Amino acid sequence: MKKAWLWQALLGVGSTLFMIGALWWYQQREPQRLAAARQAALARQLDEAMTLYAENCAVCHGAQGEGLGATPALNRADLREANPDGLFKIISRGLYNTAMPAWGLDDGGPLSDYQITELVALIRYGDWQAVAERVAQRGRQPAAPFASQPDEGVLREVRALPQGEVLMLGLEVYARQCVACHGADGQGTSLAPALNTPAVRVKAPAEIERTVRYSVNGILMAPWQGVLSEDEIAAVVELLLRWDEMPGGAVPPPLAPAPVTEEMLALGERLYAQNCAVCHGVTGQGTRRAPALNVKSHLESTNDLALEQIITNGVPGTAMPAWGTRLTRQEIQAIVAYIRS
Structure with missing residues (x-):
């Protein structure tokens, strides 16, 4: 009887020690297990x-x-x-x-x-x-943005002017970021007004700088604060104040639209279905997220280059992104041709 009791006691003690050991092991390993799971x-x-x-x-x-x-x-x-x-x-x-x-x-x-x-x-x-x-x-690498390139000969002439290096930088920034909307040599387009005008040149530098940095409510222009460097903003302001000193053709116009072919329309249809239909509707009828595109008055009042610029640069203050960072110019022209068709 005593022997049986002794075995039971030993078994109980052993079980207790095993449970204590198992609990200790669990407590040591559980944080590591949870961390690995997370x-x-x-x-x-x-x-x-x-x-x-x-x-x-x-x-x-x-x-x-x-x-x-x-x-x-x-x-x-x-x-x-x-x-x-x-x-x-x-x-x-x-x-x-x-x-x-x-x-x-x-x-x-x-x-x-x-x-x-x-x-x-x-x-x-x-x-x-x-x-x-x-x-x-996934084949989604952004392409080079829609831009122009200042004429090298003109840049050499500009370098000889007072603050020539600043003006050269202003031309380079304008060609890279502004020409799509404001046009060659700042002459304006259907999307944005001319900047190479006496009315702009008589504005206070601080007013021009404020517009470049923060834009103005109700227009397509994006705010460039945080995108352009301080030197680039100052260079653009200097350019706008002194554009009458720039040689003609300093910033050439974008290339003319490509001729429309059957292959181009097929490409445009495919790209529209992949990238545009989700917001603008399968037939361009519009959705809650974006307006209709198959509107006759809109298509008649907006030329191909303007449509291309809208697609390329997006519309600030709306859900329309800048597709020029994702699609090539040829692909954007194909979408424009398909919308027209």
């Missing part, structure tokens, strides 16, 4: 988010989140530390009076809450070099 879940989120970014975001924010044109960069330290709820709200609902549309399903967008959460994780924890590789794999 890391694996985050890796899955980031992998899915990179594809979402390539398909939906790279066109405006760049392959590496560097920002394109007036669209801000996402690969910034301050965004990595930003409130995730705030980032979620911006992606889901968009930003009023900017080109950032609402991406959440509840606001007419194509992304679920979970997908938006994945994009928030990408902004906070993503490897932007890996993102760029995914963008390349």
Whole structure:
């Protein structure tokens, strides 16, 4: 009897010691297991988010989140530390009076809450070099923006003027960022007014600078604060004040529209279906996210070059992004031809 009791006691003590040891082992390993599980879940989120970014975001924010044109960069330290709820709200609902549309399903967008959460994780924890590789794999690398090139001979003449280096920089910035809307030599287009005029040259420098930096409500012009450097803004202001000193042909016009062919129309139809129909409708009838394109009065009052510029540079303050960072000029011309057809 005593022997049986002794074995039971030993068995009880052994079981207790085993349970204590198992609990200690579990307590030692559980934090590592949970951390590994969280890391694996985050890796899955980031992998899915990179594809979402390539398909939906790279066109405006760049392959590496560097920002394109007036669209801000996402690969910034301050965004990595930003409130995730705030980032979620911006992606889901968009930003009023900017080109950032609402991406959440509840606001007419194509992304679920979970997908938006994945994009928030990408902004906070993503490897932007890996993102760029995914963008390349998906064939979504942004192309060179629609721009002109100052004449080299003219630049040599400009260099000899007072503050010639500043004026040269102004011409280069204008050719890269402004010619699409304001036209060759600042003569204006159907999209934007002429800048090479006495009325502009008599304005106060501070007023011109303010317009360049922050734009003006109700117009297509994007604000360039944070996109252009301080030297570039100062150079553009100097150019606008002294454009009457520039030789003619300093900034040449864009190339003439390409002739329309059957192949061009087929390409335009395919590109429209892939990139435009989701917002403007399959037949251009418009949706909640974007206006109709098959409007006779609009097509009659807007020439091909103006349509090309709108597609290339987007429309600030709306959900229309700048497609010139994603499509080649030939592809944009094909879309214009298809819209016309």
